Amino acid sequence: MNKVELIMNNSKKALDNGVGIIGYGAYIPKRRIKAETIAEVWGKDGEDIKNGLMIEEKAVPGIDEDTATISVAATQNALLRAKINPREIGAIYVGSESHPYAVKPTATIVGDAINAGHDYTAASTEFACKAGTAAIQMCAGLVKSNYIKYGLAIGADTAQGAPGNALEYSAAAGGAAFIIGSDKREIVAQIEATYSYSSDTPDFWRRSHAMYPSHGGRFTGEPAYVKHVFSATQGLLERTGYKINDFDFAVFHMPNGKFASGMAKKLGIPFEKIAPGFVVKRIGNTYSGSSILGLCATLDVAKPNQLILLTSYGSGAGSDSFVFRTTDKLNEVRNAAPTVEDYIKDKEYVSYAQYAKIKGKLHYGGAQ
Template sequence: MKTDGKSGIVGYGCYVPMYRIKVEEIASVWGEDPERIKKGLLVEEKAVAGDDEDTATIAVEAAKNALKRACINPDDIGAIYVGSESHPYVVKPTATIVGEALGVGNSYTAADLEFACKAGTAGIQMCLGLVSSGMIDYGLAIGADTAQGAPGDALEYTAASGGAAFVIGRKNVLAKIIATASYSSDTPDFWRRPMQHYPRHAARFTGEPAYFRHIGGAVKLLLEETNLSISDFDKVVFHMPNGKFPLRMAKMLGIEKEKLADGFVVSKVGNTYSGSSLLGLCATLDKAKPKELILLASFGSGAGSDAFAIEVTDLIEEKRDLAPTFERYLNRKIYISYAKYAKMRGKLKD
């Protein structure tokens, strides 16, 4: 997909709730070997939203941070898209709660998006289209989730809470989006039917025909469109359903694993679904240097991947410290027991 070559990220911000649960704590409930799980998933602990937090509150806190770095008035925003698979309402948008909480006014278009774990990057593409065509000056794209995993399911070790927000515009960009490409197909690897609390997944089918095929496909399309080679990228962020998948994807594409290090948020935060790759992008931008080229590729089950070639500008240096970094949220933590986790996430029913 062609962009105008000027538009990009004007501000970014993340939010990670302060509660954490360790793999050992979950494994002790289900009689599993924590070392085997940690080695298998490359995840040590995950972030858990408090019982007074949900996708809307996470989205608002992340967006406030993005606005601080964007240095714009809230009413300059012309579009808000919130991507999530845990919107607080089935009918009633999260995006307008965000708009009201930020003081965006009333002159904006908004919608909630759902595409499993990639709805946030779909929001970035939508904002990019509106901004580069001149229809709006700034758009706000958010990926946030309080991810669900059924008690005892393998997902419970990774399904986490968190989010990230991006102000997309043409002026004062801290990172230009050079190009974006998407690869989509009807692949039922993971789903949640109406009225169901927890998703179901097709176990190993989530790998080869889903995650690897779609991210691989989107990255290939991106390289063809930009005439870049994979070695041109300095930093790489892939969706992180666990630690193993992105590392294997990197190996398949011939990317050194060191290039994933800055954005490898999964081992200490878990899989924040729509927030996952975008939190990784925030952590990468927190440490990025001007002129660096970042490859971002999300993945959403069902299935699709959005890939982006992002070039960091000189403005990163002055904007970085205007809001809390990912690391600051990472270090602000309180460990909880499985019982408290079950209460907080509504897993205890009357």
């Protein structure tokens, strides 16, 4: 195991790293498919699936939506809150495991779409479901070391699940974007500390050119999700001196509801503290967008000077854990863009046949 320590501050309380979120934005596609709609196709009990995974329905992208379009939409909302000139952004990182191109960055599409000019560094990143939080760390590092004024970190996915596979009930679409800066007058949530825990654990993967991911079934649980999320969170607490009860809210990566709520229970966090960010029940697992959409939903309801614990998880495997402290500025910017709840409520159900068409699961034969 290899523990990587990033952007740390050794003081015990009210840590000030001098860097934070100045704008955040969410985007969730409008279409939904219910768990029982999928279950019916495969002869499964929809109620069993819903109760087992704690997922009632999931977000499905439009036929013209992908990680690039979701990233742009989330960024436009982040810019509405940050109220900065996009040309002052010095870095754009888009984390996803469903980039539209295998070779060609999603980040530059976002850069041109938001008119960021050309004076920025960019990359598309991948670390299963935690590439978005890795992007936040990369931006925070560049901002804190004064290489750039603002960094744009995005996590977005149009996740894939093979027909009939358990993943089909959870693999969803959505994303979130964060503009990272260092001006205290602009920060809505300080990044007080972050700590990561990584290891070579093959619990879930997708080989080059494979259409759908493979996973290790139960192996995705204890040695993978549980071990990494728990270790990253514990490591963060040890290094900051915070106790779990110090936090007003917590968000964990949500591959399904059971894993995330189980982690809260294991750490002694009451469900009420994860409830605001527990979006998985109504939109599914948005992969690189999952934990950070939970963070957006929590920022949508948090009051100033509250502490938020966020721990992501990416298969393969690793977790990034963060301490955020909200500021007075949060109340000023919250209503400048649609909230996560606005997107969750704006929905339209699709049938399994429509879903199969949208997700490219149909074979058209010679009629292409």
